[in-house]
Amino acid sequence: MNDRPNLTIPHEGYVVVCDGRKALVLRNAGHPLRPDLQVQRVLEAPPNPPTHLQGTDRPPRVRLGDRRSAIAQTxxxxxxxxxxxxxxxxxxxxxxxxxxxxxxxxxxxxAELRQALPERLRQVIVAEIDKDLTKHPVDEIRRHLHAV
Structure with missing residues (x-):
């Protein structure tokens, strides 16, 4: 949870709500204290089949001299x-x-998003909230953010 009481989202500020499969990009069209979050874009990851359908059943083995070792599966x-x-x-x-x-x-x-963001975007982050809100409607997301 974020340590900042009374989170304010600047007018025209953006909120990205995501998990590993879906992301909502929202823009605040309202006042910082009374945000009006508008959906700008929805991103969804392509289907990801079970692991047994994506790779080999057993990890490969390598031989180094007289020693054998398994390689970790992807x-x-x-x-x-x-x-x-x-x-x-x-x-x-x-x-x-x-x-x-x-x-x-x-x-x-x-953590994945933090690593992927370029420095220019990392500098404009005003808050990071560790919650999964991707399955919530936008109005509920707004209420959760207002309560932070």
Whole structure:
């Protein structure tokens, strides 16, 4: 949870609400103390089938002299979440001007997005909130942010 009491979202400021599969890009068309969040864009990750359909059944083995070792399997779901965070960061980077940004995501998605955002966007972040609100309607998201 964010430590900032009474979070204000500047007029024309943006809020991105995301998890590893879906992102809502919202713009505050209202007053900082009475936000009117308008959906600007919805991003969704492509379908991600179960791991057993994406890679080999067993991890490959390598031989180093007389020793054998297994190589860790690729975590296809984590890779897909990283790629989705990159896509969200790219979409946010296309917004000009973007003077203020509030990021709302569960901890793992928040970390992925934090790494994917370019420095220019990291500098305009006014708050990071570790909650999963992607399945909530926009009005409920606004209420959650106002309560922070």
């Amino acid at each position: 975590d296809w779901h984590a890779l897909a979440e990283r790629q989705f965070a990159d896509a969200v960061a790219q979409a946010l980077g296309a917004i000009d001007p973007l003077a203020a940004l509030v990021v709302v995501a569960p901890p793992r998605a928040l």
